Amino acid sequence: MSVWMLYGAAAIGVFSAGVFGAFGATTHVVRRVLGVNIMGGGVFLLLVASARRAPSAIPDPVPHALVLTGIVISVSATALAMAIARALSVTRERDSPAPPRDEPPR
Amino acid sequence: MTSIGIVLAVIVPLTLAAALGAVALRPLAARLAPWAPLPALVSSLADQTPAFELDAALLGLRLGAPDPATRAFLAFTAVLWLLAGTFARAYVGAHACSFWFFFLVTMAGNVGAILAGSVATFYVFYAVMTFAAYGLVVHERSDAARRAARTYLVMALGGEILLLAAFLLVVRERIDLPFGDVPVSVARSPHRGVICAFLVVGFGVKAGLVLLHLWLPLAHPVAPSPASAVLSGTIIEVALLAWLRFLPLGVAPLPGLGLSLAAVGFVTAFYGAVVGVLQVDPKVVLAYSSVSQMGLAVVAAGAGLAAPAAAPAATAAIVFFASHHAMAKGSLFLGAAVARETGGGWPARLVTLGLLVAALAIAGAPFTSGALAKAALKDVLTAPSRGAGASAALLSVAAIGSTLLMVRFLSLAAPAADAEERGPRAGLWVPWLVLLASGSALAFHPGLRPDPRAALVGWGALWSGGWPLLAGVALAVAASAVLRRLGRAAPTVPPGDVLVFVEAAVFESRRGIVDARRRARRARRRLQAEAARRLRLGRRVARLSARLQRVDGRLADLEKVGVLLLGLFAALLFLLVD
Amino acid sequence: MTLETTLPLWVLLTSLIPGVLLFFLPERRHGVRTTINISAACAKLALTAVMVRGVYAGRRYETRIPFLADVDILLRADPFALLFVTLSAALWLATTAYAVGYLEGSPHRSRFFGFFSLCVASTMGIALAGNLLTFFVFYEMLTITTYPLVVHRGTIEALRAGDVYLRYTIGGGAVFLAGVVLIYSLLGPLDFVERGALPLAAREHRVALVVAFVLLVGGLAVKAALFPLHRWLPEAMVAPAPVSALLHAVAVVKAGAFGITRVVYDVYGVRLAHELGVMRPLAILAAFTIVYGSVQALTQRDLKRRLAYSTVSQISYIVLGVAIFGTLSTIGGIVHLVHQGLMKVTLFFCAGNLAEELGIHEVSALRGVGRRMPLTMGAFTVGALGMIGVPPVAGWITKWYLGLGAFTAGEPWVVAVLGASALLNAAYFLPLVYDAWFAAPASVWRAPSGRAEVNLWLLVPTLTTAALSLAVGVFAGFDFSPLGWAKLIARREFAE
């Protein structure tokens, strides 16, 4: 039981680090996207950890499937975010060469 | 004689008035107008006329002339309206159309009020008469006319409010209460005192009791003569008929109310006489004479109330008195107009003679209807033992007062004999003469006298009727001699006497109202400012939403969103767990 | 779908369908628009007549449309509804004719007549509503459809008046909704029942019932222009004359008074309402509004604003009649619904005629106008005398019954209020009548363009409504007269 708890705690830790990263006082978009990916990592760790709670039992395959789907979704979301960020910086170059900031228009 | 006559009496004047509206029918209607009271006269002569009832109209229209009193009222009213009408055709020049309109509507109201069989019907016609008479008073459209009409209307409205309250108390549940059992309902109603008070004051405004008479002296000089003849002759008498119908005469002894009514009557009589004598305009003198005469009638009503036994006699006396007063006062008003048109020589002397006849009747000289009326009043007053002597004496003092008034009127109105000779137009003096004749006929026709037995002749009657007359004339001659020696003219009181102070008070309060209105306008501006401030409530909302806008702006950056998200998570967890 | 179940719906549709149609009618098709309007009005009058005869013969007309699980839209023609329907239908015909003449050559007429018909449709809905929810649905529709009419002229003042109008009526509607929902959640769905729909078991919800009553009457008081919620009425006088005539003298203002009467009689029932002790404050508020309205009218210089404050005062007669316990005062209150409508419409028509023909807006400019426009001023005089309560015009019957009701219910102070109000009415109407007839005209009036003193479209409705208010007064005893009908209603409300 204790091993699972260890993994659970680690997952919670990674998740909160991700949250802190995503909402941190940074101005750069990529840092936030990385933060979100770390949060994802935390969740997937918890899912995998829950696959084999009882030491003797056979590991349960369902969480692994969930993790796979989760990874696919977070990858595509990250790709979309990066594409938008790039489009944003391109248009911003054209208008004003300031570093890419993500404050929305008032 | 079916009830058609009664309905026609009311409908004919109304249709003619309506016809005046259409330009094409106007000349025809104006020509027919004087003959409008004919149906009323005819139906008053028939002795047995069934009542007319129409539930669909006016909360139950009830018209009928069941008792002799109503028929008598109807008769003299119709005669006076007829003669005043024919007199008016020649007399009225300017604004004829509007005059005839108001003349006809007032006539319809007057006849309707007399014929009314139920309280509701009476109220309708009484109100129509009151408001239409306004048109007659304001006919000249001069400032004096406007002041008189406004006073008349304000007092009439006030009176009407009281009357409405009284009628409602009388009628209670039964909407169309017939007049038959009104006195009983008044006598038995828990608010009897209030009802009688309201009735006395309400109708007192019309009859011109003291302090309620203020509009009368103003209205008569400005109204055209035929209008004032009718005003004084029939419209005021409706108040008497109303008292007879509403007050519980003979049903229940009301000594308190009866005596106070009699007292008010006497005060009015003397007050009218005293102030009347000090007037300059002959028509105002006649107005005060009417006030004084109505005072006498009220005395009879009071006596009837105080002692139920005297009630029938009182009613008969009042009815006869009203007829006599209508005829005599009517002829005096018309005579005054005729006098103004006659110059010296024979016409002047004839007119003066006519005026003298009418004046004697009013003063109650023997061989005139006035004497009979006074005699009837006397035996009503002397019937009850206690107050006999005092009331008889007061009656004769009142007679002296009337005589003084008549002398004053003759001195003012009689045409100057030495002026160049010009006779009045035929259209004027013919109806006047007929009126004089019907007035004196009233005295001699046996059927009409209250009790045919009363002998006109005989020294006793001669003396008891005659001495107040002589005393009055003597007093007048003495007074004028004294004044001529002192070289000063008689002291004069403005018509409407107390009204002058009332108007001053009203003017003061109106200035107060004007100030109040100015203050109200300032208050309204403040109110608008306050409303604007309340708009600031809108502004306060706006300020609140402005602050919200700033907070909303700050919420946009991500750190805050993160904090809020975790805060929400923590709060949810906390609430879920416990 | 027999006649009995569809007739109320048809009465509603005869103004709803033309209303929608008129929106799509191009502006220049005046002839078509007038024919649609007038024929729709006549059709409605005919249907109403059928229903009136039917109900008098005892038949029941009811249209029930399922709306929610336990609540449905109910249109029912009971005598009280028919009184209001007949009044609105008749005056709609008169006002439409008047509006055709009044709006000659002005823009946006299709829009005007569209909203005008929708407005009458909502008034019909209010009159025929069989339960509180239906009443509320049409009550709010009335607000939405009258707003465009108030701001029809499009001037800055009109828009500002529109804002004031909205702020009051939408607020009132929200408060009324709160009351309706409270009643429904307390006692479940209930239709109007002649002697009060609340079951006896409702007695123990005493506090909730009082709160619901305050909310309901509070919401309705806005449209009934009770003090202090009356301020929108004088502001709304900036609307064209036909709007002020039909809406602010008949439809909108009456909806409020009609609603209060429905709530007191057909929801709570008179005995319960008096038991709750809410009637006395209502009577006092109504009495205060009567006097306040008249005093305010006294100080107004603009003719229409004076008439508006007079309406504020007159509508409270109805509320006063309802608030006093007893058959007679009920009759007085209900019959005044019709009388005030007829008289006030006449007065507003005359005000419109004066404004349209001679450009008179101020009260002081009326000197000697009787000579130039005798028929209009004749109608005005009839209306004014009726307002004061001078027989035989309609107003006196209300005073007579209200006074009787007050005395039998042991509330003599009411007669004092009626008296004071009569004097105040005289104070602000009679000088106008005097100036019109007996004063010399200040300046020479403009000669009339056509044969009659003012465009016939304007004159004929004015004279008909004046004649109606006179006829209603003279033939009050008639069974089908408003008074006869009010007696029928009161008998059913109070039948033991």
Place this chain on the structure above:
Amino acid sequence: MSGTTPWISWTILAPLAGATLSVLVARRAVPIAVIASAATIVSVAATVGQVASAGAVSSAAGAWGAPLGITLRADGFGALMLATFGVVGPLVSLQAIGRRGGPRARRFLVLWLFAWASLNALALSADVFNLYVTVELVTLAAVGLIVVERDRRALAAGLRYLLLSLVGSLFYLMGVALLYAATATLDTELLGERVTPEPASWTALALMTAGLCLKAGLCPLHAWVPPAYTSAPPAVSALLSGLIGKAPYVVLVRLWVEVFPGSLGGGAARLLGALGALGIFWGSLLALRARRLKRVLAYSSVAHVGYLFLFFPLGTAGAWAGAAYVAVSHAAASASMFMAVEVVERSVGHDMLDATKGVAHRRPLTFVALGLAGMSLMGLPPSGGFVAKWLLARAALERGEWWWAAVVIAGGLLSAGYVFPILRGAFAPQRRSPELRRAPRHAELVSLSLAVVALALGLIPLRLMALLKLAGRS
């Protein structure tokens, strides 16, 4: 025919196929999109028909059973949402088809079909993880739609929306993981039976609810909504505020109604209700101040999200019907308003509040639509909004909590505050009527038809109520 063919799965497959095909065959994209839309509408109609007649319909994807397989279940609530997406969505997309084609129209149609597929899937999925997947897909499609015109401010708003949504979804996924760890199943009904009141499941519920509140834009987490709705093209905003904005709420309702029914009406639910009420006042007050039409409508949407959350503290069937009705009628009304704003913006060139002056008589249909939709937003009878307000207020009073009813009615009043200034423009005096650019004729018709839908919802509520009965809480 309808008995056997699994219409339920076609409602997802048809738009998905349409989307992919129109991407592949770029030239014929528009006709393909039209065919796909038609197919989807048919299947949605069939599904709703099945649900109305036979009650809840379910089919297991790939014939895998409940504990593990993904089951699609269309109950009353699902059918209602399907119907809403199926009516409002295509009408709005019609506007894109109408515009003379072009790459932008094609891009819009593809993204819309993709969003439609994921919305339908979301409405039908009865599996907690599947809900995560579908809500993510909806978000991605929504972000795509926001940035479809590559406008700089839209890009910034889209990015912000994407980031926040991703965080919200991961919160939700963490909750799913905890639930799975506790109960070893993902199906909502089984979860409902197996969930035990212990800290892990409470943490899961708190996490999932917080995440979904952020995605739904509940006040005070609504900061991303106004920028997104104002910078996106009006047609997209119509879809966002009308349909896509409701997706997180659907998940939340499934969660609270089927998995954690006990906590409805509890302390946490009252917190959600309070935040909803705060949202109503916050949104309405800011809408009063807004100077641009789209910003007014954006804040109005924030306010209407508040109404939706009033269901949780009440939890009764009446409240349930009311909330569902708010969702449906707001979808139609808000979409109609946004489309009308597009017509005004296209005609006058800007969407400032006084843009409506002097436009009324040349764009009468638009103003009729604004009027009818405005009535529904304000909750004035006979519109759908009124029925929603009535049901919510009545449910609140029946539970004795009168303050929720007060919030609902006050909300209606405030909404009148910001709707009438828009309508007042129709009557304002126009000194010189501005020359109007050519506006898309069919956009007016779309706006009007949506407004009529909003009105119709108020006239025939009974049949819809029958549909709602099938939801869990009936």
